[in-house]
Amino acid sequence: MLRRTFTSPPLLRRAPPTSLSVDDDVSERISVDAGAMAEAIAKQRGVPNGDAVLEEATIALSAVLTNAVEVHDNEGRALGIAVFDHIFSWINHSCSPNACYRFVLYSSSHSEEAKLGIAPHLQMNGSRVSISSSEFAKGGLGYGPRLVVRSIKKINKGEEVTVAYTDLLQPKAMRQSELWSKYRFVCCCKRCSALPSSYVDHALQFLKDMADRRLTECIDDIGVSFCIEVKPDCIFMLHPLHHHSIKAYTTLASAYKVCACDLLSVDSETYINQLKAFDMSKISAAYSLVLAGATHHLFNSESSLIASVANFWTGAGESFLSLSKSSGWSMCVNLGLIIPNIASAMKFKCTKCSLMDRFRAGMLNGQIKSADFENVSNEFLHCVSDITQKVWGFLISDCQFLQSCKDPIISSWLMSTKSSSTVNVEVCVNKTNMRYTHESENSVSLGHEQTYADHAVACIFHLGLHCLAYGGLLASICYGPHSHLVCHVQNVLEREKNFFS
Numbered sequence: 001m002l003r004r005t006f007t008s009p010p011l012l013r014r015a016p017p018t019s020l021s022v023d024d025d026v027s028e029r030i031s032v033d034a035g036a037m038a039e040a041i042a043k044q045r046g047v048p049n050g051d052a053v054l055e056e057a058t059i060a061l062s063a064v065l066t067n068a069v070e071v072h073d074n075e076g077r078a079l080g081i082a083v084f085d086h087i088f089s090w091i092n093h094s095c096s097p098n099a100c101y102r103f104v105l106y107s108s109s110h111s112e113e114a115k116l117g118i119a120p121h122l123q124m125n126g127s128r129v130s131i132s133s134s135e136f137a138k139g140g141l142g143y144g145p146r147l148v149v150r151s152i153k154k155i156n157k158g159e160e161v162t163v164a165y166t167d168l169l170q171p172k173a174m175r176q177s178e179l180w181s182k183y184r185f186v187c188c189c190k191r192c193s194a195l196p197s198s199y200v201d202h203a204l205q206f207l208k209d210m211a212d213r214r215l216t217e218c219i220d221d222i223g224v225s226f227c228i229e230v231k232p233d234c235i236f237m238l239h240p241l242h243h244h245s246i247k248a249y250t251t252l253a254s255a256y257k258v259c260a261c262d263l264l265s266v267d268s269e270t271y272i273n274q275l276k277a278f279d280m281s282k283i284s285a286a287y288s289l290v291l292a293g294a295t296h297h298l299f300n301s302e303s304s305l306i307a308s309v310a311n312f313w314t315g316a317g318e319s320f321l322s323l324s325k326s327s328g329w330s331m332c333v334n335l336g337l338i339i340p341n342i343a344s345a346m347k348f349k350c351t352k353c354s355l356m357d358r359f360r361a362g363m364l365n366g367q368i369k370s371a372d373f374e375n376v377s378n379e380f381l382h383c384v385s386d387i388t389q390k391v392w393g394f395l396i397s398d399c400q401f402l403q404s405c406k407d408p409i410i411s412s413w414l415m416s417t418k419s420s421s422t423v424n425v426e427v428c429v430n431k432t433n434m435r436y437t438h439e440s441e442n443s444v445s446l447g448h449e450q451t452y453a454d455h456a457v458a459c460i461f462h463l464g465l466h467c468l469a470y471g472g473l474l475a476s477i478c479y480g481p482h483s484h485l486v487c488h489v490q491n492v493l494e495r496e497k498n499f500f501s
């Protein structure tokens with residue numbers, strides 16, 4: 001980990017610092033910052049600040065700019081940046097990569113620094129560092145979190161291994177702009193060069209330029225990338241696969257979850273707070289399912305999205321499991337309904353898909369064959385879609401926006417966009433013609449009979465189990481069976497005593 005050290009990183013990538021000198025602004029910034037670094041290095045070492053020190057600082061800074069990756073902890077929080085050795089640093093970028101990477105933190109009951117494997121502080125001799133930066137760099141090898149690169153697609157002998165340097169759920173223009181501003185290259189990968197653009201890129205950027213600009217202006221104004229009605233005379237409906245929508249679902253799923261927790265932490269006794277928190281948890285779970293469903297749809301066309309989709313299904317699974325256990329169900333009493341029986345819900349066995357049984361049988365060894373994976377996926381989607389239909393109305397009853405979504409999983413409104421070059425869903429100004437409300441015949445509403453409430457809890461609980469197990473399966477393929485996400489899913493499911501028994 002790079003933490004206030006002025007070292008030339010150990011084994012540098014081949015990319016020379018001059019690769020950044022094409023742009024005056026950037027080279028100007030590098031030379032100013034390298035000058036400041038050189039001054040600090042010279043002061044620390046008590047040596048004159050000459051050309052050699054400046055060169056060392058410039059190389060170090062350029063190496064960081066070209067090679068550094070953001071390190072995340074197991075919960076996905078950014079911890080800082082690190083430069084790894086050449087085996088990793090030589091890997092180029094693709095927007096349809098065949099590999100992904102994850103960090104392995106040391107399990108330590110001690111300090112955060114020990115967990116991250118941060119090198120111990122340098123021995124100071126008065127105000128001078130007693131070892132040179134290159135000695136430190138050598139000694140620094142072996143410190144920092146481990147990094148594991150795994151293939152996510154079949155890689156033929158001689159084929160280049162690539163990873164993603166940017167968020168793959170961004171449309172082409174955004175990816176290209178980020179790659180240019182951070183790394184100074186124009187990506188010419190298969191996905192970027194596809195003409196016409198790939199289905200996924202088409203879907204992520206559904207809006208026409210003009211509308212997109214107007215919408216972006218509005219979004220900038222209000223600071224939230226999800227709006228239906230921005231001004232009284234101006235209503236936008238975003239296609240659910242648009243990148244703004246995906247960002248918005250992510251924000252909303254977590255915002256509703258945080259708000260629900262906050263409400264309960266302030267006062268969990270007050271009836272009105274409990275009711276609001278329960279409603280918010282329902283909406284959060286609904287958004288997380290829309291997010292998983294939408295990105296899964298994109299994943300069908302772009303398999304390198306597997307890591308994102310694994311996280312979304314897992315997130316949805318956790319939301320549903322937590323909702324099924326919510327104390328908010330006790331409100332059913334106050335609403336004149338009967339408290340559902342969670343114990344009986346847990347005994348429910350899924351007879352329609354083999355995912356759960358395979359999961360119990362230890363399928364997560366990362367060795368699943370592609371035909372088998374397709375079978376499991378199809379069964380899972382049908383099963384989850386089926387369960388969703390029964391509770392969707394209940395989940396979205398307090399969310400006006402989601403009421404226009406009939407089916408967050410496999411939906412005709414998503415499929416219909418797939419092959420069309422003339423996009424049939426656009427921004428609608430001054431009208432809301434995207435109402436695709438659907439009343440499921442077999443939907444469960446919290447009616448007046450115990451069986452309904454029981455059934456709702458059972459469905460939500462089983463949605464949770466399915467989404468978690470599937471998220472775990474995807475995670476085992478892309479991150480490996482011993483990755484944090486897979487272990488986490490297994491731990492959560494193991495806590496459901498009836499699941500493994």
Ligand SMILES: C[S@@+](CC[C@H](N)C(=O)[O-])C[C@H]1O[C@@H](n2cnc3c(N)ncnc32)[C@H](O)[C@@H]1O
Pocket residue numbers: 013014015019066067089090091092093094183184185186187188189
């Ligand atoms: C981490 S290095 C990758 C290894 C580097 N290509 C090398 O040979 O040392 C990142 C740099 O590689 C180059 N690079 C990576 N992916 C690329 C791509 N898809 N197209 C063009 N250049 C790329 C860019 O110059 C970028 O700043």
